[in-house]
Amino acid sequence: MAVSDADFYVEQGEIVGLIGPNGAGKTTLFNLISGALSSDKGKITFKGEDITDLKPHQINRRGMARTFQTTKLFADMTAFENVRLALLYGNPDRTIRRREAKREVTKLMASVGLLSDRNKPIRDLSLATQRRVEIARALASNPDLLLLDEVMAGLTPNELSQAMQLVTQLRERGTTIFMIEHVMRAIMEVCDRIIVFHYGSKIAEGSPSEVANDQTVNQIYLGN
Amino acid sequence: MLISTIFAKRKLAMGLMVVTLLALLLAPQFLSGRSMVTLLTILMYVILTLSWTMFSGPTRLVSLATAALFGMGVYTSAAFEGALPLPVIVAIGALLSLVLALLIGVLTLRLRGVYFILFTFGVSALVRNVVQYWEARVSLTVGRHVPGLPNETLYYYAVAIFALTILAAFLLRDTSLGMALAGIGDNEDAAAHIGIDVTRAKVFTFAGSAIFMGAIGAVMASRFRYIEPAIAFNPLISFLPVLMAIFGGVTRLWGPILGAVIFTLLQHFLITEYPYVYLLIFGLTLIAVIAYLPGGLAEISERNYYKLKGKYLFRKFWLTMKYREWRDRREWRDI
Numbered sequence: 001m002a003v004s005d006a007d008f009y010v011e012q013g014e015i016v017g018l019i020g021p022n023g024a025g026k027t028t029l030f031n032l033i034s035g036a037l038s039s040d041k042g043k044i045t046f047k048g049e050d051i052t053d054l055k056p057h058q059i060n061r062r063g064m065a066r067t068f069q070t071t072k073l074f075a076d077m078t079a080f081e082n083v084r085l086a087l088l089y090g091n092p093d094r095t096i097r098r099r100e101a102k103r104e105v106t107k108l109m110a111s112v113g114l115l116s117d118r119n120k121p122i123r124d125l126s127l128a129t130q131r132r133v134e135i136a137r138a139l140a141s142n143p144d145l146l147l148l149d150e151v152m153a154g155l156t157p158n159e160l161s162q163a164m165q166l167v168t169q170l171r172e173r174g175t176t177i178f179m180i181e182h183v184m185r186a187i188m189e190v191c192d193r194i195i196v197f198h199y200g201s202k203i204a205e206g207s208p209s210e211v212a213n214d215q216t217v218n219q220i221y222l223g224n
Numbered sequence: 225m226l227i228s229t230i231f232a233k234r235k236l237a238m239g240l241m242v243v244t245l246l247a248l249l250l251a252p253q254f255l256s257g258r259s260m261v262t263l264l265t266i267l268m269y270v271i272l273t274l275s276w277t278m279f280s281g282p283t284r285l286v287s288l289a290t291a292a293l294f295g296m297g298v299y300t301s302a303a304f305e306g307a308l309p310l311p312v313i314v315a316i317g318a319l320l321s322l323v324l325a326l327l328i329g330v331l332t333l334r335l336r337g338v339y340f341i342l343f344t345f346g347v348s349a350l351v352r353n354v355v356q357y358w359e360a361r362v363s364l365t366v367g368r369h370v371p372g373l374p375n376e377t378l379y380y381y382a383v384a385i386f387a388l389t390i391l392a393a394f395l396l397r398d399t400s401l402g403m404a405l406a407g408i409g410d411n412e413d414a415a416a417h418i419g420i421d422v423t424r425a426k427v428f429t430f431a432g433s434a435i436f437m438g439a440i441g442a443v444m445a446s447r448f449r450y451i452e453p454a455i456a457f458n459p460l461i462s463f464l465p466v467l468m469a470i471f472g473g474v475t476r477l478w479g480p481i482l483g484a485v486i487f488t489l490l491q492h493f494l495i496t497e498y499p500y501v502y503l504l505i506f507g508l509t510l511i512a513v514i515a516y517l518p519g520g521l522a523e524i525s526e527r528n529y530y531k532l533k534g535k536y537l538f539r540k541f542w543l544t545m546k547y548r549e550w551r552d553r554r555e556w557r558d559i
Binding site (some may be wrong): 036055057065073074076077084086089091137 | 400403404406407410411413414415416417418419420421422
């Protein structure tokens, strides 16, 4: 069982970080929350509603969006088309006209710094830019909760600061963020609260400084 | 191939389609009876290929259920034996084909890749065998006769179905459903996570495309005259549209159409001219196309673009080199 003892919550407006060694079950947890995997036990509630048995598209339409550890973009489309598709399908309670969609997507892409890359095919974009497209695509469905799975891994220092800036920007917009991250600098600076995972269970939780000084966490990470 | 390019060329394509339809409607005035039969066969394959591409093109799920869905229409026609007027029979055939496709769709929801291909192929075989069993054991009549109708009548029905098919294909490309299908084919997980009901989109399109297969099946029954399971559910009907679509290329709407037309003509020509080596030449042509044009005929138009771009880049490179040579020589001279 990849995830067995994970009892936690994410408050509205928070940025919560999820850390843990490789194979701790972080991504599996994300897959359970977003509906990519179904859980055989336990309960997941979102905005007061039980979403344990819902499918990914139903969860998305209730206001949750995510990115993937290895980016899952529509490789045969442009960045713009990726985001537009999410805009059209992620907002079921709205009818969006073609021109309206174009305007909205352009605005959204500009806000995450993708304006100049919007008409390029995905395969021509750098990893950092692809991650940005994925974030833009997730934002297109206007989520209340955004799950970010290692969006900062493998970025250059410059790209990293930009990515951190973007995450903080998202919070100001009112989006709650739950993120898996290995880059400690990012986690410590950006998160309000951190949850530590090990062997599929939560072993610690608290503010960045609390977690950094936690004995068990240090033992797992540093082995002393 | 980017979807926005299709939108840009929409008007031209629409115009071409209207011209083609008008030409098809006027064709019987100028054609001999035999050429009209050929044209009818071509239309049949165009409709099958086009409706196959509607679902399998964007989703990249290769369906081999075409024979079952087409045969459903053929058998509907055979079952009524001319007791009802043709439009009603065509409608019932289309409807039954839709129902069968819904059933197949619901059963194959979770299958991807080669499992989907095998399952749909299996379904075709199953349907054929069930009908065969029924005829041998229950109804005790193997084979049926369908009252023939004038070829011209059948031809006009085929043109009408073709017009509806092409219209549906256009609409599918143009609406968000078409884009959603392309997204599903590209990355199904991602599609599900941005709010696309993957199952519904797939089943809806698969069932929708079956309408046209069933309709043309019901029309063609009157052309076949004698129907038995091996004829109605001929596995070739499953394979040929796939080959035709690959031959023409599925990235453009005209790809499958052109593929079906050329393929059928080639087949006719080879059968009549070289009956003994027909399959040999046919196979070689197919291998050549797949080896040199993996994107089908539709790729040629894109390849030209890259060739031009290549020429441009080469010229730029060449000029840069010339300039450097000239600059270096001048520097030497200055010393």
